[in-house]
Amino acid sequence: MASPRIVPFVFLLLIVGCSARALYPLPSRRNDRNRQSLQTFRAYNIAHRGSNGEIPEETAAAYMRAIEEGADFIETDILASKDGVLICFHDVNLDDTTDIADHKEFHDRKRTYEVQGDNITGYFTVDFTLDELKTLRVKQRYSFRDQQYNGKFSIITFEEFISIALDAPRVVGIYPEIKNPVLINQHVKWSDGKKFEDKFVETLKKYGYGGSYLSKQWLKQPAFIQSFAPTSLTYISNMTDLPKIFLIDDTAIPTQDTNQSFWEITSDNYLDYIRDYVVGIGPWKDTLVTASNNYLQTPTDLVARAHARNLQVHPYTFRNENQFLHFNFSADPYNEFNYWINKIGVDGLFTDFTGSLHQYQEWTSPFSSGEDDAYKFLDKIVAMISKFKHT
Numbered sequence: 431m432a433s434p435r436i437v438p439f440v441f442l443l444l445i446v447g448c449s450a451r452a453l454y455p456l457p458s459r460r461n462d463r464n465r466q467s468l469q470t471f472r473a474y475n476i477a478h479r480g481s482n483g484e485i486p487e488e489t490a491a492a493y494m495r496a497i498e499e500g501a502d503f504i505e506t507d508i509l510a511s512k513d514g515v516l517i518c519f520h521d522v523n524l525d526d527t528t529d530i531a532d533h534k535e536f537h538d539r540k541r542t543y544e545v546q547g548d549n550i551t552g553y554f555t556v557d558f559t560l561d562e563l564k565t566l567r568v569k570q571r572y573s574f575r576d577q578q579y580n581g582k583f584s585i586i587t588f589e590e591f592i593s594i595a596l597d598a599p600r601v602v603g604i605y606p607e608i609k610n611p612v613l614i615n616q617h618v619k620w621s622d623g624k625k626f627e628d629k630f631v632e633t634l635k636k637y638g639y640g641g642s643y644l645s646k647q648w649l650k651q652p653a654f655i656q657s658f659a660p661t662s663l664t665y666i667s668n669m670t671d672l673p674k675i676f677l678i679d680d681t682a683i684p685t686q687d688t689n690q691s692f693w694e695i696t697s698d699n700y701l702d703y704i705r706d707y708v709v710g711i712g713p714w715k716d717t718l719v720t721a722s723n724n725y726l727q728t729p730t731d732l733v734a735r736a737h738a739r740n741l742q743v744h745p746y747t748f749r750n751e752n753q754f755l756h757f758n759f760s761a762d763p764y765n766e767f768n769y770w771i772n773k774i775g776v777d778g779l780f781t782d783f784t785g786s787l788h789q790y791q792e793w794t795s796p797f798s799s800g801e802d803d804a805y806k807f808l809d810k811i812v813a814m815i816s817k818f819k820h821t
């Protein structure tokens with residue numbers, strides 16, 4: 431290990447050098463030998479769609495903000511364009527979070543497709559080329575969140591997302607989801623006969639992602655692969671040893687690929703089966719501790735049964751606003767973090783407000799090494815320099 435006196439100055443030069451260079455082209459050529467490593471001693475702070483509580487979801491700006499705010503992992507949903515490019519976008523259609531309605535040139539693209547048993551009408555990503563998608567601008571999903579960034583940012587590709595993580599001034603993991611694989615494989619055909627899942631794993635490998643959980647390779651470029659579709663997870667299990675997380679939807683929603691009920695996929699038998707393929711589960715938090723009249727009920731035993739099988743539990747989604755906080759938490763998101771981290775004992779949290787979770791964790795279980803103090807000092811210097819540059 432380099433002497434602690436030298437590390438900060440090399441680190442500072444890297445940050446300053448980096449802030450001046452363009453985000454693209456790919457891939458990142460950053461020298462990352464001296465980057466602060468991923469913390470693994472406390473629950474993971476997973477920036478759900480970036481810091482989308484503040485900035486429109488899945489945009490470069492939302493991800494960069496999440497990195498500034500202390501995310502351990504930046505999370506994204508991978509879909510595909512008509513011409514087979516993997517993109518970061520949550521909904522199968524563009525209607526709710528882009529300005530597609532203002533683009534008259536695309537109005538003949540409206541379609542109705544069956545998605546997970548429901549007919550959905552709208553403008554689907556799979557009917558637009560990447561070039562066409564790039565002409566759209568993303569907007570905030572919720573009306574009660576900051577609208578000032580609407581129309582400012584475009585949809586990004588999976589590769590652009592990866593470059594943001596690789597360019598971060600410390601090790602930041604990625605947490606991409608194989609999103610709606612049934613629909614994507616129905617509508618998008620790749621010329622080499624490959625499937626969506628093949629393209630997904632190929633992209634990760636292209637940028638050096640690989641290695642089992644906590645292996646040396648993994649710690650350099652950490653990644654969790656997530657999916658609601660068990661067949662996608664088992665299909666890729668022979669292609670990459672990266673850790674995988676099995677997402678679990680609400681109790682009424684069957685799996686999109688195997689049509690299995692919530693009760694079946696959370697049974698002891700099923701957990702025994704899936705643990706050969708995944709390192710953890712990602713359930714909706716209200717299925718772990720159900721609520722009635724917005725008050726929490728007795729926790730279910732799912733977390734205990736998962737932990738008994740050495741499966742991590744990363745529930746979703748933690749959101750600061752009152753309309754998402756159960757009354758037990760007295761309208762205080764820190765109370766909610768405290769409950770899930772210290773009472774339920776989860777291993778990671780998907781949050782729309784990475785900054786809040788980070789501050790809560792720094793307050794309750796901070797890094798304590800001298801090296802970290804040096805990084806905090808450097809952060810201050812870097813902040814001062816960047817202020818100076820902007821005035």
Ligand SMILES: *[C@@H]1O[C@H](CO)[C@@H](O)[C@H](O)[C@H]1NC(C)=O
Binds near residue numbers: 544547548549
């Ligand atoms: C969706 O629409 C098609 C065509 O109209 C119809 O055959 C199918 O039953 C519908 N599916 C659902 C789930 O409503």
Ligand SMILES: *[C@@H]1O[C@H](CO)[C@@H](O)[C@H](O)[C@H]1NC(C)=O
Binds near residue numbers: 666
């Ligand atoms: C992985 O490969 C082995 C050996 O080729 C095969 O038996 C197994 O069925 C494969 N698993 C999956 C999920 O494709």
Ligand SMILES: *[C@@H]1O[C@H](CO)[C@@H](O)[C@H](O)[C@H]1NC(C)=O
Binds near residue numbers: 684689
């Ligand atoms: C899924 O399973 C449910 C319950 O067993 C069944 O009623 C339904 O027809 C199945 N759907 C499909 C598409 O197989």
Ligand SMILES: *[C@@H]1O[C@H](CO)[C@@H](O)[C@H](O)[C@H]1NC(C)=O
Binds near residue numbers: 725726727
């Ligand atoms: C939440 O509040 C309800 C109503 O007071 C109470 O019954 C329940 O035990 C509380 N749950 C937790 C986890 O504090």
